[in-house]
Amino acid sequence: MxxxxxxxxxxxxxxxxxxxxxxxxxxxxxxxxxxxxxxxxxxxxxxxxxxxxxxxxxxxxxxxxxxxxxxxxxxxxxxxGGKSQAEEKTEESAQSEVAETSGTTEENGVKLTEEQAALKIQASFRGYKTRKEINCPKEAIAEKEEPTEPDKKEPEQAQ
Amino acid sequence: MPVPDVMFCAQQIHVPPELPNIMKQFTKAAIRTQPRDVLQWSYGYFSALANGEPLPVKERVEMPVATQKNDSGLTPGLLKVLHKQLAKKETVALKELQIKWKNLCLPVEQLHDLLRLDNFDDGVAWMKFFALACSALGGSLVSSMKHACEILTEDPEGGAARVPYDTFAFLYSYLAGLDEEIPQEKTESFLAALKEQVARKEDMVGVADFSVKRMD
Structure with a gap:
């Protein structure tokens, strides 16, 4: 086996x-x-x-x-056919009448998906950034507090 | 303040604490068992879970073996699951067997073919049915017994696959009795020789004890 x-x-x-x-x-x-x-x-x-x-x-x-x-x-x-036809019609009205071949629709399809992908990436990155910003102040405050306290205590103990 | 009926945010949804674990185990079982009909199998899984019965789950993933005749039928892993579910009782109600068989997504025709081999009108004697199912897994008597040993054994997988002599003798004589080509004296002499051989091995029959003997 x-x-x-x-x-x-x-x-x-x-x-x-x-x-x-x-x-x-x-x-x-x-x-x-x-x-x-x-x-x-x-x-x-x-x-x-x-x-x-x-x-x-x-x-x-x-x-x-x-x-x-x-x-x-x-x-x-x-x-x-179907969806791509509808896309073609809008393209036709916007662009010249010559661009009618299937090649242009394919290109557009790729562009559309690229745009959508870019939007998604940007959205997720912004979310990540804001979350980081929200979390950061807490950490920064916590970090600031920690070192200040022992600083104060140490001189007291020394005295 | 009373809890509002309207859902405003995801925090309002109460997740039962046991739900995540149930779903995790369910998913693991599905991946391990690879049922052909997921919906039917899921029903079987949860009805077994609700009734506290052994679950219809393979112990480990079974690779589709090239020598397997048909991929939709009974496999050693599935028979082991059935055995785990049904072996508690000596005789099993036909209906229960049918339900368990169906929940493992096994073809009903195969069950009928197996049941036709012996008279099971009033309840199915489990060990007899088990022997018949083993004979469906392996073509010859020796290979059927090999499958039976591998399923029934309590040894770790890949070990000697030993079973008690009495169990072995029952299955062997039952299957040999159904086969008209094998004379009864031959079966008896084979079992007697085997009994002598395993007497010093705590009466446990391993696969090597009978499969090697045949090759001599």
Whole structure:
């Protein structure tokens, strides 16, 4: 038997995140006294619903995950229809009529995602900065206080 | 001041103190077990947890082995889980077995195929069913017994996988009895020879005791 040396086969089952999220939300919403039995009932209801309507939350969650992590592949593969058409129309009105090929839409798509990414990075960095600023004064005060106290005490002891 | 009904901020949500741990253990179990149908398995997990039964969780990750005939069917790890859940009683109600089987995302057809091999009308004798399941895991009698030993043993994994002689003799004679090609005298002589062999080993049969013997 071969020795497994890579952890690539150890994955979270497909769509598991969605189930876990739903469970946590329902537990927080209902505040049941006995969480395991509540969870059992919750999953039983989901199973019954799946048998009735064919709606599988794990399958749905797996699709969402796929879309979330492989967004770029979806954008590139998407044929010039649906959303990209709407984008094209706005572009056409704004830009010249010549820019109609799929190449420009692709470029725009990349630009849009870059912009969004930049916005996200900036937002998170600003959050980090302000949090640091809020935390800093406390630390600074605490640091200031600590050295002053022993300073005062030491001369007293010496006297 | 009464607590307002309206939610203003996240701090108003009361998180039960045991919830994080439950979810952590649940996730770890899911990663370790890798159930095929997560929803069905989750239901099984929590109903077992609520009733204080052994959980449908593999002890460790099972790598998909290339020699495995079909990836959807019974595996040694899953059979071990079933054994852990059902072995407390000598006979198991058919319905209970069906529920446990389903919650491990195992195909129902396989269960019916196994049950057809013997008469289980009034309750399933667990050790007999276990022997049949082992025979489904391994093609030959020796390899079935090897699987049985590896699951039943209390030795650490990768060890000698020893089981008490009585257990071994019961499983072996049951499986050999079902196989019409093996004459009864042969089974008896094999077991007698084995008993002599393991008499000085505290009556424990290890995998090496019978699999090596065959090769001689």
């Amino acid at each position: 071969s020795i497994p040396f890579s952890n690539t086969t150890q994955r979270i089952p497909r769509g598991f995140a969605n189930l876990l999220e739903g469970l946590a939300r329902e537990v927080l919403r209902n505040q049941p006294p006995d969480i395991p039995s509540f969870a059992a009932k919750y999953f039983e209801n989901l199973l019954i619903e799946r048998e009735k309507t064919g709606f599988d939350p794990t399958e749905w969650g797996a699709k969402l995950e796929d879309r979330y992590y492989n967004n770029r592949a979806f954008n590139e593969l998407a044929p010039p």
